[in-house]
Amino acid sequence: MKLIVAPLHDAVALATRHRPSHLISLASPGHVDPPLADPPPCRLDLRFNDIAQPREGLTPPTEADVAALLAFAEPWDGARPMLIHCWAGVSRSPAVAYAVACARSGPGGERDWAERLRLAAPTATPNPLIVALADRLLGRHGAMVRAVAAIGRGAETTWGAPFQLDLSPPGVFRR
Numbered sequence: 001m002k003l004i005v006a007p008l009h010d011a012v013a014l015a016t017r018h019r020p021s022h023l024i025s026l027a028s029p030g031h032v033d034p035p036l037a038d039p040p041p042c043r044l045d046l047r048f049n050d051i052a053q054p055r056e057g058l059t060p061p062t063e064a065d066v067a068a069l070l071a072f073a074e075p076w077d078g079a080r081p082m083l084i085h086c087w088a089g090v091s092r093s094p095a096v097a098y099a100v101a102c103a104r105s106g107p108g109g110e111r112d113w114a115e116r117l118r119l120a121a122p123t124a125t126p127n128p129l130i131v132a133l134a135d136r137l138l139g140r141h142g143a144m145v146r147a148v149a150a151i152g153r154g155a156e157t158t159w160g161a162p163f164q165l166d167l168s169p170p171g172v173f174r175r
Contacts (some may be wrong), residue, residue, distance in 0.1 A: 001078030007089030089160030101135035114147035
């Protein structure tokens with residue numbers, strides 16, 4: 001049961017190599033992803049800017065966006081990987097992977113998942129607004145926000161390197 005997280009420029013090659021059953025594409029409004037030769041059977045496209053708080057002229061992630069991604073991930077059986085990508089693979093996609101991992105494992109694992117995320121992706125700086133929205137929807141009372149704040153900002157980079165989070169053994173998805 002693996003989550004594969006990547007920047008856009010690696011997504012097509014990773015989709016070809018790993019044949020995910022689920023794909024979450026995160027991009028800014030108006031962006032069109034490159035076509036996949038063999039698209040996954042389940043795909044979710046969310047369009048919002050990578051911002052931590054609302055700013056005029058930009059589209060923030062919303063509670064509806066985060067609810068949609070949690071609902072999309074809930075029936076995933078993990079037999080094949082889930083691929084999550086954003087533009088740079090640094091902020092939006094790591095935040096979504098973290099939210100999915102926390103939802104899968106239930107309350108109490110927030111710190112462990114944040115630490116595992118940091119080990120897998122030294123450059124990851126999970127989008128704090130996505131994390132806060134997931135925290136609220138999952139009823140974690142700030143535990144996810146605190147755990148991500150504790151790992152701090154990732155190392156400076158232009159592009160994140162692809163990474164995997166292994167969710168085995170399978171947990172129970174809880175909202």
